[in-house]
Amino acid sequence: MNHPEKSTAPQNEQAAIEKRREHLKAESQRLIDMANNEPHSALKCIHQLSVAGGATEATYIAIEQRIVADQDAAGAYHLVLLAQNTPDLPIDARQLIELVVNKGDNTQRLALLKNLPLPPVNHIKETILASNDGEAIGQMNAYLQINPEGYGSHHMLGSSQKDRIVPLSPGNSIE
Structure with a gap:
C-alpha cells in the first residue's frame, strides 16, 4: 500500500521551513536597513523583530549600534531584557545596562x-x-x-x- 500523502509530508514541511527562513532573512534585512538609516528607530525595530519571531545576528548588531548611536536608554532596556532570555545574542549587554543606568x-x-x-x-x-x-x-x-x-x-x-x-x-x- 502506497500512501502518497505520507511521502509529500516531509517535502511540505521542508518547504514551509524554507519559506519561513526566507521570510526571516527578508525581515532581518528590512530591520537592518531601518536601524542603519532611521535615527531613534530601535524600539520600532525591537517590536518588529518580536513580531517576526527572530532575526539574524546582523539584525541584533544593527539595533545595538542604533541604540548606542542614539544613546537610547529605552531601546537599551528592552534589548537587555530580550538578551537575558536569549544568552547567545551578539550584543554587549553590559554596555546597554550601563546606558540604562546612566541615561535612563x-x-x-x-x-x-x-x-x-x-x-x-x-x-x-x-x-x-x-x-x-x-x-x-x-x-x-x-x-x-x-x-x-x-x-x-x-x-x-x-x-x-x-x-x-x-x-x-x-x-x-x-x-
Whole structure:
C-alpha cells in the first residue's frame, strides 16, 4: 500500500521551513536597513523583530549600534531584557545596562534591578539615590529589603507575573 500523502509530508514541511527562513532573512534585512538609516528607530525595530519571531545576528548588531548611536536608554532596556532570555545574542549587554543606568529614568533602573538575574545593584542604587527621587528611593529600598542581593524577581518565590513584565517607559511608544 502506497500512501502518497505520507511521502509529500516531509517535502511540505521542508518547504514551509524554507519559506519561513526566507521570510526571516527578508525581515532581518528590512530591520537592518531601518536601524542603519532611521535615527531613534530601535524600539520600532525591537517590536518588529518580536513580531517576526527572530532575526539574524546582523539584525541584533544593527539595533545595538542604533541604540548606542542614539544613546537610547529605552531601546537599551528592552534589548537587555530580550538578551537575558536569549544568552547567545551578539550584543554587549553590559554596555546597554550601563546606558540604562546612566541615561535612563528611575522606572527603567528599578525594572533592571527587579528583572535582571544579576543586576549591578550598587551602581543602580547610587544612581537612584543621587536622583533624590523619594518615590523611586522608597521602591528601591523596599525591594532591596526583601532581596538585598538583587537577584531579580524570577529568583524570588513569592514573585508574581506582574513583577516580571515591565512595560515601556511613559512617553516611549512603539509604532
